[in-house]
Amino acid sequence: MTKRVLILATDGFEQSELMKPKANLENAGIETTVVSLESGEIKGWDKDDWGDSVKVDTTLDEISNCEGYDALLLPGGQINPDVLRINERAVALVKDFDMAGKPIAAICHAPWLLVEADIVKGKTVTSWPSVRTDLKNAGANVVDSEVAQDGNLITSRNPDDIPAFSDALIARVQERVEENA
Template sequence: MPKRVMIIATDGFEQSELEKPKANLEAAGIETVVVSIDDGEIKGWDEDDWGSPVKVDMTIEEVSEGDYDALMLPGGQMNPDKLRMNDDVIAMIKDFDNADKPIAAICHAPWLLVEAGIVEGRTVTSWPSVRTDLENAGGKVVDQEVACDGNLITSRNPDDIPAFSKALISAIENAKVPEEA
């Protein structure tokens, strides 16, 4: 059975931060499922204007952490700011963290990790304007293309997508196999 990654996003996601890691995951044989707070399509932000729509596979109410091996959170300013106000999204992030499954957040998406209360004592990175929030949440902030601490994988911007994707794929491939009950 192929590994599965839940990608949570909504309107205003950074186009490249959803599409490129998604393509890299799929090239590695990992299934991706785009999850949002509404069904239909979500529209990306592509540098300085609206980008292309992406089909939503399932809504947040239709999914469960137990059906996925990892969680990916693309950035963009608008996307995580909208998502952090949704209790179901924040609960899902906490569920992945409690299950010790990989959570990969890039650019502005670490705002969601702050909102979920899972940053304290962990090494993380992000877009520069998010770093104070990460520090205030107790994170140890570094300025590098990818920071891995336990199950958290964070990156700064679209230039970091190759390292971000590689770290997420590696975490999924090396994940602990749960023991049968």
Template sequence: MAAKVLIIATNGFEQSELLKPRENLENAGIATTLASPESGSIKGWDQKDWGESVKVDVSIDDVSVDDFDGLLLPGGQMNPDILRMDERVIDLVRAFDEAGKPIAAICHAPWLLIEADIVDGRTVTAWPSVRTDLANAGGNVVDAEVAEDDNLVTSRNPDDIPAFSKAFIALLESSASAPTEELSTTH
């Protein structure tokens, strides 16, 4: 069965940080579902102006961590700043972490990890203006294309998307192939 990734975003997501990782996931055979507090469609931010609109697949109210194998959090300044004030989103981020499922956050999206209180003691990276916030939340902040720590994958900016996508896909694949307890059968 193919892995399924939930993407959470709202208006003002950095266009490349949603569209490119989503494309990379789908090219790897991983299904994606876009959830948002908004219905209909949400509008991206493309560097210095509004970008494309993207269709929302499901309301944030109608998703469960049990239905997905991983979580993708695109950045942009507006998107994570709005989402971190939505307790439903923060509860989902926290639930993915508590379940040990892969979480990938890029650029400003680690603000959501801070709000969910899952950064303390973990190695993370982000956009430069977010790094002090990560350090203040107890994170071990590095300036690297990708920081991986247990089930977290974080990256700094759109230039890191190839490495970010590759690390997230590898984590999803290793999580899917992790040994599970075998049931004994009798004949």
């Protein structure tokens, strides 16, 4: 059975937080699909300047729900999640994955989307330091660890956490596929 992860991003995603988990997923035999606000390509942010572009496989307008995907990956960067969290379709997609109980992996600033989707209350999560107050205000239990897993949520702090973040997401996708086999 093919395992599939949807990656939701737009211009300004932290380059390493999309590219490295995407490569790790694919190396583990998991298919990835990049979804964005518009077709074409989206441009990454690489530390302190614009980075490489990534091909968009489909748009939010073409995705009606989480059906056909085993998990959702939300890369960070400051620009990317800030733009996505004010897009109703992006927030609705996050909520849909949550209601289906499917894993949602959010790193760095991406937990802003979890706050916007109102799915962190009572959950243990982590993030980039500047996002932690927003998480606390939304009712989350915030910890400072490379990976926090609570229910279907997987969160990490920054690019240094990508190996553990990727491993946690890969394990959850494989568990989920086995449970549903």
